[in-house]
Amino acid sequence: MASENKFEPTNPAVKWVEDRLPIMGLIYSAVGAGYNVPRNLNYWWNFGVLAGFMMVVQIVTGIVLAMHYIPHIDLAFDSVQHIKRDVNYGWLIQAIHANGASMFFIAVYIHILRGFYFGSYKAPREILWFLGVIIYLIMMATGFMGYVLPWGQMSFWGAKVITNLFSAFDFIPIIGDGIVEWLWGGFAVDQPTLNRFYSLHYLLPFVLVGVVILHIWALHIPGSTNPLGIDAKGPHDKIPFHPYYTAKDAFGLGVFIMFFAAFVFYMPDFLGHPDNYIKANALVTPEHIVPEWYYLPFYAILRAIPDKLLGVVAMFSSILILFAMPWLDGARIRSMRFRPLSKFFFWLFVVNGLFLGYLGQIPTDQIVTMGIDALTFAQFATLFYFAYFIVIMPLVSRMETTKPVPVSIAAAVLDANKKKG
Amino acid sequence: MTTHNDVVEERRNFLYIATTTVGAVAVGAAAWPLVDQMNPSKDVLALSSIEVDLNAIPVGQSVVFLWRNNPIFIRHRTAEEIARAEADDTADDLIDPESDADRVQKPEWLIMSGVCTHLGCVPLDQQGEFGGWYCPCHGSHYDISGRIRKGPAPTNLPVMEYVFLDDTTVKIG
Ligand code: HEM
Ligand code: FES
Numbered sequence: 001m002a003s004e005n006k007f008e009p010t011n012p013a014v015k016w017v018e019d020r021l022p023i024m025g026l027i028y029s030a031v032g033a034g035y036n037v038p039r040n041l042n043y044w045w046n047f048g049v050l051a052g053f054m055m056v057v058q059i060v061t062g063i064v065l066a067m068h069y070i071p072h073i074d075l076a077f078d079s080v081q082h083i084k085r086d087v088n089y090g091w092l093i094q095a096i097h098a099n100g101a102s103m104f105f106i107a108v109y110i111h112i113l114r115g116f117y118f119g120s121y122k123a124p125r126e127i128l129w130f131l132g133v134i135i136y137l138i139m140m141a142t143g144f145m146g147y148v149l150p151w152g153q154m155s156f157w158g159a160k161v162i163t164n165l166f167s168a169f170d171f172i173p174i175i176g177d178g179i180v181e182w183l184w185g186g187f188a189v190d191q192p193t194l195n196r197f198y199s200l201h202y203l204l205p206f207v208l209v210g211v212v213i214l215h216i217w218a219l220h221i222p223g224s225t226n227p228l229g230i231d232a233k234g235p236h237d238k239i240p241f242h243p244y245y246t247a248k249d250a251f252g253l254g255v256f257i258m259f260f261a262a263f264v265f266y267m268p269d270f271l272g273h274p275d276n277y278i279k280a281n282a283l284v285t286p287e288h289i290v291p292e293w294y295y296l297p298f299y300a301i302l303r304a305i306p307d308k309l310l311g312v313v314a315m316f317s318s319i320l321i322l323f324a325m326p327w328l329d330g331a332r333i334r335s336m337r338f339r340p341l342s343k344f345f346f347w348l349f350v351v352n353g354l355f356l357g358y359l360g361q362i363p364t365d366q367i368v369t370m371g372i373d374a375l376t377f378a379q380f381a382t383l384f385y386f387a388y389f390i391v392i393m394p395l396v397s398r399m400e401t402t403k404p405v406p407v408s409i410a411a412a413v414l415d416a417n418k419k420k421g
Numbered sequence: 422m423t424t425h426n427d428v429v430e431e432r433r434n435f436l437y438i439a440t441t442t443v444g445a446v447a448v449g450a451a452a453w454p455l456v457d458q459m460n461p462s463k464d465v466l467a468l469s470s471i472e473v474d475l476n477a478i479p480v481g482q483s484v485v486f487l488w489r490n491n492p493i494f495i496r497h498r499t500a501e502e503i504a505r506a507e508a509d510d511t512a513d514d515l516i517d518p519e520s521d522a523d524r525v526q527k528p529e530w531l532i533m534s535g536v537c538t539h540l541g542c543v544p545l546d547q548q549g550e551f552g553g554w555y556c557p558c559h560g561s562h563y564d565i566s567g568r569i570r571k572g573p574a575p576t577n578l579p580v581m582e583y584v585f586l587d588d589t590t591v592k593i594g
Binding site: 157160161162163164165167178181182183184185186187188189190192196282283284285287288289302303305306307308309311363364365375 | 459460461462465468485487489490491492539540541542543557558559560572573574575
């Protein structure tokens with residue numbers, strides 16, 4: 001469905017290039033006037049572009065930081081302070097990169113939940129969805145390794161706890177025993193660990209670029225779905241990406257950048273931890289270690305289970321289960337606009353996820369309310385998290401009575417316009 | 422009867438398998454250095470042992486040392502603590518049962534790793550429900566013999582190799 005309109009350059013120079021390397025035609029039919037898109041996309045469809053923007057921001061600022069950063073256990077911490085104090089505009093570039101990671105995750109979380117709500121993972125977009133989950137996993141690995149680089153207390157202990165997750169697999173023959181030492185390059189998190197994390201933190205974003213290109217390629221096969229979740233049928237249902245969605249996306253981007261700038265300029269440390277302003281110390285664990293906010297729900301799931309191996313397995317499963325969604329959800333209708341019960345459980349899932357995030361950053365024995373501690377709440381929330389995928393989604397999607405679905409996008413849009421008068 | 426064609430096919434199959442096998446071995450041989458380089462290097466493996474003078478540690482106190490960049494706990498246990506550790510040998514909440522006698526060379530000196538066997542934090546001395554160590558990261562309680570009693574950690578704090586050079590000097594590693 002990609003290019004209904006063909007790219008026909010009139011400029012002879014452009015034509016000369018195009019005949020030899022049809023790259024402008026590719027852009028034209030991928031994100032230009034040659035790519036036709038459902039006419040009814042709302043702002044929830046803006047977040048893919050926002051995530052892509054953040055990926056570019058992270059790469060550009062990251063390359064600059066790498067010009068001044070030193071991956072050495074005695075110098076790393078000070079080199080970051082040097083960037084913030086001495087390097088021209090270092091304070092700005094460092095703040096953009098540090099807060100940019102959070103903005104990237106905000107964009108991607110909304111992007112994923114958009115997929116949940118509008119059934120974007122359903123046929124024929126399963127591979128597109130898988131690529132998205134892979135992107136998300138790569139992002140998590142990259143963010144984690146980046147956070148280790150400043151070599152503060154949270155960096156160090158975060159690295160230790162997360163790499164130790166793999167020690168839960170020590171029952172695996174041959175590789176099990178040495179896996180953590182292999183990750184560390186020693187008997188503890190140390191210089192070799194910092195060095196390799198730096199190497200991989202530089203590499204993975206480029207792997208990400210590759211997977212994002214596949215993701216967008218897969219997107220262009222069926223094209224975007226839309227808030228109604230019905231397939232676009234005729235030319236009445238679609239409009240060219242450029243200028244309509246380039247303009248809409250640019251507006252959304254402007255708003256997003258303002259939000260981003262508020263953090264960078266007014267509260268650059270809001271999303272960080274004070275403990276990371278203390279240099280790494282292998283003798284003292286900070287009293288209360290917590291990961292970055294975007295890992296908190298999964299950290300809460302890890303802590304909810306009082307068994308090392310099962311905790312680690314539950315944590316990994318909580319993300320890997322996304323791969324099964326196209327089959328767990330058996331509904332014939334994509335959009336939750338027409339699936340009231342699914343919609344209700346979706347919002348419950350979102351609230352539960354936020355609650356897990358809250359629980360992930362307080363001590364497990366802290367009393368939350370009514371004399372019940374965080375651990376107990378986290379166990380119930382974990383149970384609901386998995387029940388949502390394993391019980392609620394398969395059953396509700398197959399059994400609920402759905403609302404009538406409009407015959408076409410154009411019909412629905414015109415109808416809505418009529419009502420507005 | 423084997424025809425000429427059968428022979429050709431058999432030879433071809435043999436060549437397929439032989440080539441693929443050699444190719445797979447070559448890929449494996451090329452990949453191994455790339456994997457193995459991440460293992461601890463020779464200088465890391467060669468890290469020496471440390472000697473600790475125990476005179477500096479009064480009864481009822483613990484000291485933390487760094488060995489191979491990991492904390493080591495040395496506790497000079499009181500008679501009361503030793504009695505409690507031995508009495509707990511038969512406690513039914515031992516997750517990783519081990520007798521106190523197997524964990525020490527001299528009962529007054531408890532020398533062991535200071536790395537929580539859950540996910541690697543450093544447990545805090547004289548805290549928790551069993552009068553030993555408490556790991557604040559995810560709530561593991563160790564007793565005064567360093568045995569895990571409650572929480573997510575699967576095993577006791579490991580006892581590493583050490584020798585007493587004389588009554589008050591111990592060599593770790
Ligand atoms: C670096 C991160 C990512 C980038 C740059 C990115 C980029 C994009 C873009 C530009 C679109 C089209 C615009 C839109 O629908 O919003 C898109 C669509 C999509 N993305 Fe992503 N994405 C990323 C991560 C993810 C993740 C983590 C998932 C899911 C786990 C995901 C799932 C999808 C799906 C299912 C669609 C099709 C949506 C539809 O047509 O309804 N993406 N992506
Ligand atoms: S690291 Fe000690 S309880 Fe998790």
